[in-house]
Amino acid sequence: MNLNIEEINDFLSDKNPLDIVKWAVSIAENPVITTNFRPYEVAILNAVTEVKKDIKVIWCDTGYNTVQTYRHAEELIEKLNLNIHLYVPKQTVAHRNVVLGVPSIDDKKHALFTKQVKLEPFSRAMKEHQPDVWFTNLRKGQTAFRDSINIVSKSNDGVLKISPFYHWTDKDLDTYLEQYNLPNEFKYFDPTKVESNRECGLHI
Incomplete structure (x- = not known):
């Protein structure tokens, strides 16, 4: 897909998330959306499925989610x-608890842990589905890396990444969730990040 990312971001800069989704779906041949059902994920799931109801939703479950996250996931799936x-x-x-455990972020084994529970399943999913457009809920202010991208960016594999809510704040999303009567869940834990401002490696 030969597109000028800077020009696309300029074009989409004043568009709302739904219009961004519609544009991305219109140019996609095989779009997917990834989710881990963390807080506010319901916003992008709702926006994307409103445009393309049957879009493939890739859930890479580390196995370490909270009980609340699993219940939230089941609620949103239905x-x-x-x-x-x-x-x-x-x-x-x-x-894994026997042979590796959950290494701290300072432990050299943490990279192996991250590869096992997140990067390998994700890589397997993307290899199987071969998407050309990938919807994700990256937002400005989450990590230093995410501050450096925009609504549209490209993955290392050349997949077009679309972040429709990139410029939105938590307050904006709270209003959106209230407008659409959507549930949210804050009891979430990612063992590969631990700290909310760390990048897990999936998007770099």
Whole structure:
């Protein structure tokens, strides 16, 4: 897909998330959306499925989610009728707890842990589905890396990444969720990031 990213971002800069989704779907041959059902994920899931109801929703479940996150996921899958494609690590949590555990972010084993529970399942999913457009809920202010991108960016593999809510704040999203009567869940934990301002490696 030969597109000028800077020109596209200029074109989309004053568009609302729904219009951004509509534009991206219009140029896509095989779009996907990824989710981990973290707080505010319901916003992008709602916006994208409003435009393309049958879009493939890739959920890479690390196996370490909170009980609340799993319940939230099940609620959204039913409420939005999500076309879920689930990917999990090749090793169970119980087995990994014996041989590796959950290393701290300062432990050299943390990179291996991240690869096992997040990067490998994600890589497997993208290889199987071969998307040309990838919807994700990256937002400015989340991490230093995310501050450096924009509504539209490209992955290392050349997939067009679309972040419709990139410039939105939590307050903006709260209003959106209230408008559409959508549930949210804040009891979420990502063992590969631990700290909210760290990048997990999926988007770099």
